[in-house]
Amino acid sequence: MSTEQIKGHLDPLVLAVLEDGPRHGYAIIEQLRLRSGDVFDLPEGTVYPALHRLERLGLLTSVREVVGGRERRVYRLARRGRTALAARRREWTRFSSAVNAILAASSA
Amino acid sequence: MSTEQIKGHLDPLVLAVLEDGPRHGYAIIEQLRLRSGDVFDLPEGTVYPALHRLERLGLLTSVREVVGGRERRVYRLARRGRTALAARRREWTRFSSAVNAILAASSA
DNA sequence: TGCTCATACCTAGAGAACCTAAGCATAGGA
DNA sequence: TCCTATGCTTAGGTTCTCTAGGTATGAGCA
Numbered sequence: 343m344s345t346e347q348i349k350g351h352l353d354p355l356v357l358a359v360l361e362d363g364p365r366h367g368y369a370i371i372e373q374l375r376l377r378s379g380d381v382f383d384l385p386e387g388t389v390y391p392a393l394h395r396l397e398r399l400g401l402l403t404s405v406r407e408v409v410g411g412r413e414r415r416v417y418r419l420a421r422r423g424r425t426a427l428a429a430r431r432r433e434w435t436r437f438s439s440a441v442n443a444i445l446a447a448s449s450a
Numbered sequence: 451m452s453t454e455q456i457k458g459h460l461d462p463l464v465l466a467v468l469e470d471g472p473r474h475g476y477a478i479i480e481q482l483r484l485r486s487g488d489v490f491d492l493p494e495g496t497v498y499p500a501l502h503r504l505e506r507l508g509l510l511t512s513v514r515e516v517v518g519g520r521e522r523r524v525y526r527l528a529r530r531g532r533t534a535l536a537a538r539r540r541e542w543t544r545f546s547s548a549v550n551a552i553l554a555a556s557s558a
Numbered sequence: 559t560g561c562t563c564a565t566a567c568c569t570a571g572a573g574a575a576c577c578t579a580a581g582c583a584t585a586g587g588a
Numbered sequence: 589t590c591c592t593a594t595g596c597t598t599a600g601g602t603t604c605t606c607t608a609g610g611t612a613t614g615a616g617c618a
Contacts, residue, residue: 348575349457349603350455351549354553367595377551386595386596387598390598413583414595436489440487443485444482444486445539445542447466456605457574458605492606495605495608502568520614523566
């Protein structure tokens with residue numbers, strides 16, 4: 343009954359970040375934090391497995407890069423990822439409207 | 451990657467329904483369906499355990515009633531439930547704003 | 559009478575997703 | 589040298605929803 347629950351909503355957020363161009367995991371985490379105004383400060387153990395899952399589903403592709411002696415895995419939105427993002431945006435609208443309707447309603 | 455995800459957001463919805471007055475489980479399910487415009491058509495196996503949990507947490511109280519020969523358990527929002535609802539409304543606003551910010555942003 | 563449907567509740571176990579916590583590795587600054 | 593930031597990985601725990609089964613009453617219909 344305490345913390346924020348992204349449960350089930352992380353996928354579209356990640357896809358949306360990658361809509362602006364390829365990024366590696368660490369940068370994705372940073373973008374989520376920045377764009378959310380510090381609301382989503384997600385642990386690596388949350389985001390990395392999600393990236394693996396999305397790639398396994400064919401929504402992302404990834405390549406390794408070495409930058410400044412350090413290795414990164416850069417993710418890119420696949421065609422199917424774009425389609426999925428559009429669908430998830432619609433689902434979010436539907437979902438959040440429904441929640442708002444119930445939370446707002448003082449149908450006394 | 452398919453269905454809607456209420457995960458972690460059911461509690462405030464139930465509390466909000468009970469804000470309008472005491473209701474039994476079956477009626478709560480119906481209210482969630484009606485107020486959401488059929489978006490939330492939740493199975494009993496989802497809602498009943500949630501009600502038990504919320505009561506265990508002291509956010510709800512319940513009494514048995516017999517109506518037309520059938521037994522019901524009628525739930526009422528406890529004082530702590532009201533407080534929790536207010537907090538959860540604020541959290542939802544914060545959460546949904548953050549999601550919207552990320553999903554909307556084509557920060558190209 | 560027997561059947562089905564709506565009402566009304568309960569719960570065990572499966573499945574999914576996030577988080578904790580640990581580990582590994584490099585670069586750079588104190 | 590040590591610490592911090594960067595960067596990735598994964599095992600296991602927790603929590604929540606859903607599936608699927610069970611129980612029971614009342615009403616309508618054949």
